[in-house]
Amino acid sequence: xxxxSPAQSRFLAVADRLSFLGPTLARLTLxxxxxxxxxxxxxxxxxxxxxxxxxxxxxxxFNAVVASxxxxxxxxxxxxxxxxxxxSLPLIVVMTVAILTAKRDALHGIADLLGFEEWTYIVLAVxxxxxxxxxxxxxxxxxxxxxxxSRSTPESTGRIVAx
Numbered sequence: 022x023x024x025x026s027p028a029q030s031r032f033l034a035v036a037d038r039l040s041f042l043g044p045t046l047a048r049l050t051l052x053x054x055x056x057x058x059x060x061x062x063x064x065x066x067x068x069x070x071x072x073x074x075x076x077x078x079x080x081x082x083f084n085a086v087v088a089s090x091x092x093x094x095x096x097x098x099x100x101x102x103x104x105x106x107x108x109s110l111p112l113i114v115v116m117t118v119a120i121l122t123a124k125r126d127a128l129h130g131i132a133d134l135l136g137f138e139e140w141t142y143i144v145l146a147v148x149x150x151x152x153x154x155x156x157x158x159x160x161x162x163x164x165x166x167x168x169x170x171s172r173s174t175p176e177s178t179g180r181i182v183a184x
Contacts, residue, residue, distance in 0.1 A: 044155030047145045052100030054142070055112060059093025076122040088115050099149070102158020109146040116143045 062069045066085050073081035073088075091111040098108035116139040120128065124137055134140050154160045 041156045044149065044152055045157045048099050048102060048105060048149055048154050048158065051109075051112065051142060051145050051149070052096050052098075055092040055096025056100055057096070059089050059091070059096050062089035063093055072123075078118075078122060088118070091115055099154075102154040102160050103163075105154035105158060105160050106150050109150040113143050113146045113150070116140075116146070 069085040070082045073085050095108040095112050119139045
């Protein structure tokens, strides 16, 4: 028992120091993927519209623009870590619609769902929505700067300021 305990403690200490990697890698992965797919769809809207028409998605032209723009803009925001929690939400919707329309015929049970890459993207986006983007993000930098700024104002220190 005494051999396992120090090793376990060292492992947990290293894991704790590297905990920033999980949300950072999830955010960067989704950012790169959706930035790329959104860019491609925006430059091929006629094909996306035709595909959405085949799938029976209402207002296929409009929804092609909405989905493509959401992927591109939200992917870009995730890549830099700005408004990450908010940017994850439209991607969850887009991937849910993708599963319910484009993947519907291949969905026969939970095992199929768990095998879809769209499901993996949903899971990562939900994690970012709930846990945040991690410390290596513009969100965290802005949060830090705003906290610092609010601490340095006279109102926040309780001092009376003459006007």
